[in-house]
Amino acid sequence: xxxxxxxxxxxxxxxxxxxxxxxxxxxxxxxxxxxxxxxxxxxxxxxxxxxxxxxxxxxxxxxxxxxxxxxxxxxxxxxxxxxxxxxxxxxxxxxxxxxxxxxxxxxxxxxxxxxxxxxxxxxxxxxxxxxxxxxxxxxxxxxxxxxxxxxxxxxxxxxxxxxxxxxxxxxxxxxxxxxxxxxxxxxxxxxxxxxxxxxxxx
Amino acid sequence: xxxxxxxxxxxxxxxxxxxxxxxxxxxxxxxxxxxxxxxxxxxxxxxxxxxxxxxxxxxxxxxxxxxxxxxxxxxxxxxxxxxxxxxxxxxxxxxxxxxxxxxxxxxxxxxxxxxxxxxxxxxxxxxxxxxxxxxxxxxxxxxxxxxxxxxxxxxxx
Ligand SMILES: [Cu+2]
Numbered sequence: 070x071x072x073x074x075x076x077x078x079x080x081x082x083x084x085x086x087x088x089x090x091x092x093x094x095x096x097x098x099x100x101x102x103x104x105x106x107x108x109x110x111x112x113x114x115x116x117x118x119x120x121x122x123x124x125x126x127x128x129x130x131x132x133x134x135x136x137x138x139x140x141x142x143x144x145x146x147x148x149x150x151x152x153x154x155x156x157x158x159x160x161x162x163x164x165x166x167x168x169x170x171x172x173x174x175x176x177x178x179x180x181x182x183x184x185x186x187x188x189x190x191x192x193x194x195x196x197x198x199x200x201x202x203x204x205x206x207x208x209x210x211x212x213x214x215x216x217x218x219x220x221x222x223x224x225x226x227x228x229x230x231x232x233x234x235x236x237x238x239x240x241x242x243x244x245x246x247x248x249x250x251x252x253x254x255x256x257x258x259x260x261x262x263x264x265x266x267x268x269x270x271x
Numbered sequence: 272x273x274x275x276x277x278x279x280x281x282x283x284x285x286x287x288x289x290x291x292x293x294x295x296x297x298x299x300x301x302x303x304x305x306x307x308x309x310x311x312x313x314x315x316x317x318x319x320x321x322x323x324x325x326x327x328x329x330x331x332x333x334x335x336x337x338x339x340x341x342x343x344x345x346x347x348x349x350x351x352x353x354x355x356x357x358x359x360x361x362x363x364x365x366x367x368x369x370x371x372x373x374x375x376x377x378x379x380x381x382x383x384x385x386x387x388x389x390x391x392x393x394x395x396x397x398x399x400x401x402x403x404x405x406x407x408x409x410x411x412x413x414x415x416x417x418x419x420x421x422x423x424x425x426x427x428x
Binding site for chain 2 (some may be wrong): 144148187231
């Protein structure tokens with residue numbers, strides 16, 4: 070009898086844990102993030118003043134969330150994105166706007182972000198804000214992140230989901246790609262993204 | 272006379288024995304090692320390499336030492352429900368007669384609190400320490416992961 074109740078308790082516990090699990094992909098739970106729906110707007114700070122997503126109507130936007138002290142994931146993703154962009158024709162590049170939003174606002178000021186991103190590509194825009202505002206944006210985009218404390222807090226890391234969110238020139242979330250995507254698949258997706266412009270305007 | 276010869280032999284054997292204990296080159300081969308160039312404003316980086324174990328026993332990499340940073344750890348990146356998590360590893364095991372690749376998004380040597388921003392063209396000296404006391408010294412070049420057109424790439428000429 071005792072064991073049986075333990076077993077039931079265990080099953081309940083497992084169910085609770087499973088129900089609280091985060092989705093593998095950012096779209097599955099919230100219909101507002103589904104492809105072809107309007108991408109949630111935001112207004113955040115760049116080193117040249119406030120920037121909103123709606124400022125880039127007419128351009129394809131590539132959104133990426135991360136932090137400058139990220140030792141492996143972010144530099145790898147940003148490097149792939151840079152290479153994909155550089156391999157595209159100039160005209161296509163001009164119709165694309167890569168935006169990096171920080172998950173570590175206490176460290177990543179707009180000027181620090183700008184300095185960091187310049188290293189990768191001159192067109193990158195880096196955005197920061199206060200915790201509260203960023204909380205809202207990350208929620209809207211289903212970014213899951215959590216500080217991963219180290220024995221010495223100077224070396225804290227942030228676990229995070231890493232996707233490129235591709236937003237069409239008319240402001241719809243077109244698709245999202247994992248940061249480990251190849252240069253080739255990213256390149257293909259980006260030129261498709263810009264082509265949707267003509268389609269949507271017809 | 273006899274003691275002199277034997278002590279000379281003993282002495283020379285000591286000399287021969289010491290280096291082979293410190294650096295068992297034939298047991299482990301390192302190739303393709305590099306340290307990722309650091310973007311401005313960042314203070315962390317990582318080293319990547321291929322480790323080839325030529326013995327028929329597993330080898331455990333326990334530690335990497337270098338004086339370029341405040342702290343160096345062995346890490347792996349694991350994907351937990353889409354969230355990428357860095358996990359410190361107590362050791363990295365290279366299976367018998369096998370090669371393990373430390374690469375972006377996987378096992379890596381985590382270099383934290385780098386004292387001076389590392390630039391492409393520089394070299395980083397480090398020592399790998401294995402279980403059983405074997406060590407391996409290594410000089411890894413600093414490499415940029417961002418292609419700089421016509422600058423220091425191998426497609427230049
Ligand atoms: Cu790491």
